Amino acid sequence: MTRPRPLLALNWKMNKTPAEARAWAADLAAALTPGGAELAVLAPAIDLPVLAGELPAGVALGGQDVSRYEAGAYTGEISAGMLRDVGATYVIVGHSERREYHAETDAVVAAKARQAQAFGLVPIVCVGESLDVRERGEQVNFTLDQLRASTEGVGENLIVAYEPVWAIGTGRTATAEDAEEMAAAIRGALAGLYTAGAQSFRILYGGSVKPDNIASICAQPNVNGALVGGASLKVADVVAMDNALK
Ligand SMILES: O=C(CO)COP(=O)(O)O
Numbered sequence: 001m002t003r004p005r006p007l008l009a010l011n012w013k014m015n016k017t018p019a020e021a022r023a024w025a026a027d028l029a030a031a032l033t034p035g036g037a038e039l040a041v042l043a044p045a046i047d048l049p050v051l052a053g054e055l056p057a058g059v060a061l062g063g064q065d066v067s068r069y070e071a072g073a074y075t076g077e078i079s080a081g082m083l084r085d086v087g088a089t090y091v092i093v094g095h096s097e098r099r100e101y102h103a104e105t106d107a108v109v110a111a112k113a114r115q116a117q118a119f120g121l122v123p124i125v126c127v128g129e130s131l132d133v134r135e136r137g138e139q140v141n142f143t144l145d146q147l148r149a150s151t152e153g154v155g156e157n158l159i160v161a162y163e164p165v166w167a168i169g170t171g172r173t174a175t176a177e178d179a180e181e182m183a184a185a186i187r188g189a190l191a192g193l194y195t196a197g198a199q200s201f202r203i204l205y206g207g208s209v210k211p212d213n214i215a216s217i218c219a220q221p222n223v224n225g226a227l228v229g230g231a232s233l234k235v236a237d238v239v240a241m242d243n244a245l246k
Pocket residue numbers: 011095163167168169170171206207208209227228229230231
């Protein structure tokens with residue numbers, strides 16, 4: 001079976017104004033060449049309308065978070081319908097930064113994923129262990145428990161991103177073997193949770209992915225792409241990562 005095109009999902013986090021987003025999109029359009037990954041830009045909500053008009057054809061858009069509610073008195077929240085309306089097709093749910101700084105529980109993450117799917121968005125559900133869990137050697141059990149709880153009632157049209165917390169923004173990447181070990185375990189768990197075939201799920205790795213390590217990580221049999229933070233901000237790095245996946 002030929003492998004599906006990898007997904008290069010670019011999580012800008014809280015970076016780039018709309019004007020900066022516009023310039024980034026123009027630079028990307030000038031530098032991107034065909035034949036690489038499927039690209040998705042996961043931008044601050046305020047940048048999405050600008051990007052929708054400026055991104056090169058075929059580059060997808062997504063949000064970084066979504067409300068678990070449909071509409072109403074939830075000051076500061078962005079709904080799934082709003083994201084969909086500006087052209088998003090993906091949304092991250094349960095990023096470790098939201099779990100940590102905004103006290104999001106697995107139940108909240110699952111509610112957000114269900115809400116995203118109700119509006120036709122594909123949730124990118126993030127899971128992954130902290131350093132103390134890894135040092136105890138409990139990373140597989142921890143991450144699979146988190147996955148099951150974060151996908152409660154969630155349909156099968158989802159992407160799972162394995163992002164070990166100790167590798168995010170630290171320059172300390174999991175080895176390709178660590179990423180593969182967990183991606184394989186996640187695939188096995190998804191096959192048990194859903195009726196779709198195990199190979200139909202897309203599983204991403206995230207945590208200090210850069211142009212020089214993306215190819216070896218994405219070459220792992222169970223890794224279908226990367227969720228990239230820091231290296232998503234510079235077009236040159238994005239193009240280098242995309243070229244590395246050709
Ligand atoms: O959190 C991440 C992507 O969601 C990873 O961030 P870095 O690539 O900056 O380590």
